[in-house]
Amino acid sequence: MEYEPVIGLEIHAELKTKTKMFCDCFNDSDEKQPNKNICQVCLGHPGTLPVINKKAVESVLTVGLALDSDIPEFSKFDRKNYFYPDLPKGYQISQYDEPLCRGGKLSLYLSDDPQESLKEIEIERVHLEEDTGKLIHPEDKKSTLIDFNRAGVPLMELVTKPVIHSGKEARLFAQGLQILLKTLKVSKADMEKGQMRCEVNISLKPQGQKELGTKVEVKNLNSFRAVERAIDYEIQRQTQLLEQGEKIIQETRGWDPIKEITYSQRTKEEAQDYRYFPEPDLPPLNVYKLFDFKKLKAELPELPWQTKQNLIQTYNIPSQGANILVQDDKALLLFKETVSKLDPEYKKTGTSLTDNYLTTDILGIKEKEGLNWEDIRLSSDNFAQLINNLASEKISSRVAKDILLDIIHSNQDVEEIIKTKGLEKISDESILISIIEEIIKDNPKAIEDYKKGKENAIQFLVGQAMAKLKGAADPKELEKLIREKITG
Numbered sequence: 001m002e003y004e005p006v007i008g009l010e011i012h013a014e015l016k017t018k019t020k021m022f023c024d025c026f027n028d029s030d031e032k033q034p035n036k037n038i039c040q041v042c043l044g045h046p047g048t049l050p051v052i053n054k055k056a057v058e059s060v061l062t063v064g065l066a067l068d069s070d071i072p073e074f075s076k077f078d079r080k081n082y083f084y085p086d087l088p089k090g091y092q093i094s095q096y097d098e099p100l101c102r103g104g105k106l107s108l109y110l111s112d113d114p115q116e117s118l119k120e121i122e123i124e125r126v127h128l129e130e131d132t133g134k135l136i137h138p139e140d141k142k143s144t145l146i147d148f149n150r151a152g153v154p155l156m157e158l159v160t161k162p163v164i165h166s167g168k169e170a171r172l173f174a175q176g177l178q179i180l181l182k183t184l185k186v187s188k189a190d191m192e193k194g195q196m197r198c199e200v201n202i203s204l205k206p207q208g209q210k211e212l213g214t215k216v217e218v219k220n221l222n223s224f225r226a227v228e229r230a231i232d233y234e235i236q237r238q239t240q241l242l243e244q245g246e247k248i249i250q251e252t253r254g255w256d257p258i259k260e261i262t263y264s265q266r267t268k269e270e271a272q273d274y275r276y277f278p279e280p281d282l283p284p285l286n287v288y289k290l291f292d293f294k295k296l297k298a299e300l301p302e303l304p305w306q307t308k309q310n311l312i313q314t315y316n317i318p319s320q321g322a323n324i325l326v327q328d329d330k331a332l333l334l335f336k337e338t339v340s341k342l343d344p345e346y347k348k349t350g351t352s353l354t355d356n357y358l359t360t361d362i363l364g365i366k367e368k369e370g371l372n373w374e375d376i377r378l379s380s381d382n383f384a385q386l387i388n389n390l391a392s393e394k395i396s397s398r399v400a401k402d403i404l405l406d407i408i409h410s411n412q413d414v415e416e417i418i419k420t421k422g423l424e425k426i427s428d429e430s431i432l433i434s435i436i437e438e439i440i441k442d443n444p445k446a447i448e449d450y451k452k453g454k455e456n457a458i459q460f461l462v463g464q465a466m467a468k469l470k471g472a473a474d475p476k477e478l479e480k481l482i483r484e485k486i487t488g
């Protein structure tokens, strides 16, 4: 029998507010000293009262507006009761039946496949709650430490409808959401730092059947790779069980990123186990009285899918390049500035070269050398000069790459480098031929090999000639001339 995977995501993101959700403590995810940003409110001392952080509410509403969610007039907070040592109050203030945002959609806009990138993933709800503290298990295993710096940090929870069908779709959704949260400046959404965390619900449905299968939840997915791999693994595991005639157990599973398998953690609590009830210490919210929605809408930045579409339409660059630029605002700025400074005569080739050299070479060097954008000295003026020289075929691509490596660190004037190092491409055939004659004279073995049919001998000769010319020639041109010269 064929099974259809049905997947829903729950994504938590820590909001980047100055203070915590219900008190004045600093919300600083980089604080290394444990239990520094704490007070009676976030420690749940008796008699203290929470006060709602307006900025946190605004952040979630902004996300809702960007996702085109419904924003109901009334919303309220509820107590979610459960006992765990990292939860100092013994309950979490969350939202149950009246979340801030309902519905909405996010497309898989980061996909390079145009069909897939139009697919819209429907959203169930987006709500606001508080984060828990952190349990630290020292190596001696005799004790557990608690750091409450994170307790009470505003946490956004987004739940999708069960409309995702593969690990890849889930990853593309999560990646797209991360970029949206960064673009809206509401969360740093760094998964490695736990600022964005994913849980997935997976069930298998026999093809053609309406009813959903038994749901398994996988928690603690701390990377996009983990999201994709855990889902693919679960689909495989559950298919195998069903094919063997066994039942799927409703449970929560963990993810082992080393072995790349899921493992059973506990059977799932039902919602009533949490004994939700309206938070008596907080008033219901009427967000339309608290916020000017016209202003909130007007203040939305260009959303990442709009940016991507604009890049493709305006600059005619491929989806892949656009995806990279959408994810890196510094690279995007450098791209736009550079293109605006290109020689109009070579605008089309130059734009495509700018995209290539930026998204492949510059970002490649940045990653390889572990650089930050602040370490990259290259200015858009100088980058445009480099591209102009390349597009007009004044320099070869090999020379351009050498210069690029230099100017990333120094921003030394491109024209000056070309002049002082004599890197201008030599297209004067008589000069090329005289160099080739030298090479042929110096490498009789390679010539013999070539005549015997060894094709790579020619590449060796081209390499020798390029080295002699310091890369200032077109290798294809050289190859043609060498062949002509040898075969006479």
Ligand SMILES: [Zn+2]
Binding pocket: 020, 023, 024, 025, 037, 038, 039, 040, 041, 042, 043, 152
């Ligand atoms: Zn506090």
